[in-house]
Amino acid sequence: MTLEVNNVTSGYVKEVSILQDVSVVAKDGALTAIIGPNGAGKSTLLKTIYGYLRPTRGDVLHHGQSIKGLKPDQMLGQGIAHLIQGHSVFPAMTVEENLELGGWIIKHDRTALNGALDEVYQNYPLLKHRRKIMAGALSGGEQRTLEIARLTMTQPRTILIDEPSVGLMPKLVDTVYEEIVKLRDLGYTILIVDQKVHKAVDVADYIYVLRLGQNSHHGPKNEFVDTIEDIIREWI
Amino acid sequence: MELSIFIQLVVLGLVRGSMYALMGVGLSLIFGIMEIVNFAHGELFMIGCYLMYFVAAMLGLPFPLGILASGIGLLIVGVILEKGLISTLRKKAGREWLMDSFVLTIGLMVIFQNLALIIFGGVQRGIPNLVFGRIVLGDVVFIYDHMVILGFALLTVGLLWYFIKYTSMGKAIRATSQHSEAAQTLGIDINQMYAIAFGIGAALAGIAGALLITLFPANPNAGMGPVLKSFVVVILGGLGNIKGATAAGILVGLLEAFALFFLAGGWQNVIVFSIVIAVLIFKPAGLFARAGERA
Numbered sequence: 386m387t388l389e390v391n392n393v394t395s396g397y398v399k400e401v402s403i404l405q406d407v408s409v410v411a412k413d414g415a416l417t418a419i420i421g422p423n424g425a426g427k428s429t430l431l432k433t434i435y436g437y438l439r440p441t442r443g444d445v446l447h448h449g450q451s452i453k454g455l456k457p458d459q460m461l462g463q464g465i466a467h468l469i470q471g472h473s474v475f476p477a478m479t480v481e482e483n484l485e486l487g488g489w490i491i492k493h494d495r496t497a498l499n500g501a502l503d504e505v506y507q508n509y510p511l512l513k514h515r516r517k518i519m520a521g522a523l524s525g526g527e528q529r530t531l532e533i534a535r536l537t538m539t540q541p542r543t544i545l546i547d548e549p550s551v552g553l554m555p556k557l558v559d560t561v562y563e564e565i566v567k568l569r570d571l572g573y574t575i576l577i578v579d580q581k582v583h584k585a586v587d588v589a590d591y592i593y594v595l596r597l598g599q600n601s602h603h604g605p606k607n608e609f610v611d612t613i614e615d616i617i618r619e620w621i
Numbered sequence: 622m623e624l625s626i627f628i629q630l631v632v633l634g635l636v637r638g639s640m641y642a643l644m645g646v647g648l649s650l651i652f653g654i655m656e657i658v659n660f661a662h663g664e665l666f667m668i669g670c671y672l673m674y675f676v677a678a679m680l681g682l683p684f685p686l687g688i689l690a691s692g693i694g695l696l697i698v699g700v701i702l703e704k705g706l707i708s709t710l711r712k713k714a715g716r717e718w719l720m721d722s723f724v725l726t727i728g729l730m731v732i733f734q735n736l737a738l739i740i741f742g743g744v745q746r747g748i749p750n751l752v753f754g755r756i757v758l759g760d761v762v763f764i765y766d767h768m769v770i771l772g773f774a775l776l777t778v779g780l781l782w783y784f785i786k787y788t789s790m791g792k793a794i795r796a797t798s799q800h801s802e803a804a805q806t807l808g809i810d811i812n813q814m815y816a817i818a819f820g821i822g823a824a825l826a827g828i829a830g831a832l833l834i835t836l837f838p839a840n841p842n843a844g845m846g847p848v849l850k851s852f853v854v855v856i857l858g859g860l861g862n863i864k865g866a867t868a869a870g871i872l873v874g875l876l877e878a879f880a881l882f883f884l885a886g887g888w889q890n891v892i893v894f895s896i897v898i899a900v901l902i903f904k905p906a907g908l909f910a911r912a913g914e915r916a
Contacts, residue, residue, distance in 0.1 A: 435806075457805045457806060458805050458806075458808050458809060458810050458811070459808070460806070460808075461806065461807060461808040462808060466806070467806040469802055469803060469806060473800055473802070473803035473806075474800070474803075475795065475796045475799040475800055475803070475804075476799060476800075477795070477799055478792070478795060478796065478799065482792055485789070485792065486792060486793065486796050486804070486807055486809070487807055489789070489793060489807050489808050489809050490807075490808040492789045532803075535807070539808075
């Protein structure tokens, strides 16, 4: 059990709870997808896990330790990284500077930082090639690769991914998902939210369906293969 | 034009320009990272004047200590202002932030001016010179004070440039200005970066105030002229563009020096503000803007 969301109730203002009594578990080394129609509370759930929102009830555990009440900038120190929605490179900084900032929390350990940089360059040779180029000059797909590679600089245990395909052309969506599967194969635990349900279900090991801020269905992917179309039809 | 006059004007222009650059870079840094138009920037300059006067004239200590005191003093003032007022307001205001920051910094400007008036009175407190004397090379006169101003201003801008470009803290500040949410997910405490950036911007204004004590004596309104020029510099250089603000500061200084020599007094402002209007119309991102780049 890497990441556990236990009976969480949460929202943007006190009186209105977007999530009600939601529980999700992201298992070690697996890719867990959260799907659901618009307004199901998927993004709210990620925001609550990552400390942008504080649950009014329930708890969030990472490797058995409560991370409730920690701020977003403390999460990476707890081994949880977050790929936010939309572009998130620092456009007027070089690829290498972007990666170095990915290692901000280990910046005092120059050897570890250089080691992490070498490893990223090994896993993403393209970035090594382009390390002196401004990140803003990379193509859209390359920027996503940089964003994903940057997350691995401190070797977190868990990575939260919010709508990775938003604003990308279909061809790039496939590339991004290949990168995400690669992360899972490198041993990272992944919790992903995406509107592109089929794509997410395709790569997932385990699936949660949220509806109107509550748990609806969940189970390993093979249990979903036959029923997924019915579930999606229900939303419409 | 004789070469000696040309060189003389370039020297004078660089002196003026270096101080415009100091002011403009501070203002631009603050805007680039926090999107605050700091109307109280001139008053930070004014506090720097008073600190310099206190250390160098009243305590009689060597003037570099006065410059240091102004820099450190304003760094502290800046961090306190940011942590105490600006960040509190930013968290409350949300999207209304830009308008609220106008009201806040204009309020600060009025408060600082009146505090200075109550505490120090309307008297001008200047220092006749930091280093007395001049040297004449050929027909060109180098006033030592001008060389001091130019030297310290270039040193300060150089140090800032190094800090922003090469240190990890500087990189984190740039990252925060380019994408604050992404910076936060990488473990960067963005509120701390805002406070440091505002403190550094304030320190630059303070150092400018200290350096110019021989030209602008400390008084409650000492900052009003310089702040106007620093807005000019920021508009010409491009909002949030540090390199641009440095270049624009020097450019404005040179323009003014030549205009003052060849035209009647007052024309320098007509020329500079005409250029500002032209830039706002034809190149609103600033003279030195490159696509997508900041800082």
